Amino acid sequence: FFKITQSCGSATAHNILLRLEDLHNITMKENGRKQGMASPCAACKLLRRRCAQDCVFAPYFPADEPQKFASVHKVFGASNVNKMLQGKRKLEELPEHQRGDAVSSMVYEANARVRDPVYGCVGAISSLQQQIDVLQAQLAIAQAEVVHMRMRQLSSMSSPATNSPENASPSSRHTPSHATRSLFSMDMVVDQANMGESLWSC
Structure with missing residues (x-):
């Protein structure tokens, strides 16, 4: 200086x-x-209390995710979440390696309940089940169309060999063979099944 x-x-x-x-x-x-x-942590900050070193909420509700605990607290309540994670008796205590999954489940259920106060996560499950049913019906229709196309292909491949003028007898030139008639009849059955309203429609 x-x-x-x-x-x-x-x-x-x-x-x-x-x-x-x-x-x-x-x-x-x-x-x-x-x-x-x-x-x-987000829980102690929302509850306006001192966050201790052994806070049960701190590992699962960080300070930079306040909405995560806000939804859980609104639906379940902080005391119930504390009981779920810790429990009063040792026999009811949730293992530490399962607490993360438990918190994720509670957060998902709480967010679903906030979005849909009436049905909650049941509404989301029902919507997904309806989508599965629609996709299964579409898959069944596609599989039926594949079977129909294969039968038509077999019919077209066997018809020239059976009805050729060189290999067929004079009587068989005017009368269709048994194999041709069977393929034709099965083809008609598939066509009739696809006519009108589909059997796989919901």
């Missing part, structure tokens, strides 16, 4: 020293806050 005092006036050097002291104090305060207290 002697160089600063020599190059500048006494007033200017005094102002510089004050600014350096202020910056040093601000830095020390910020470091003390970071080391002394951690950011509370």
Whole structure:
């Protein structure tokens, strides 16, 4: 600081020293806050309580996801969530490796209940089941069309060999063979099944 005092006036050097002291104090305060207290989890922040080191909510409801706990608290309640995760007796305590899955399930059910207050997750399950039924019906129709096309292909491949003028007898040229008649009749059955309203329609 002697160089600063020599190059500048006494007033200017005094102002510089004050600014350096202020910056040093601000830095020390910020470091003390970071080391002394951690950011509370979303649950403790919403409940306006001190977040302890052994907080049961902290591992599953971080501070940067406040809506996650807000939905769960609105539907289930903080005390019920605490009981589900911890339990009062050791026999009812949920294993720690299963708590993450339990929280994910509660968050999903809570969000579904917020979106649909009447049916909740049951409404989502019912909608997905209806989509499965529609897709299964479409798959059955597609499989029936594949069988129909294969039968038509077999009929077209066997007809020239059976009805050719060189290999057929004079009587068989005017009368269809048994194989041709059977393929033709089965083809007609498939065509009749596809006529009108589909059997696979819901």
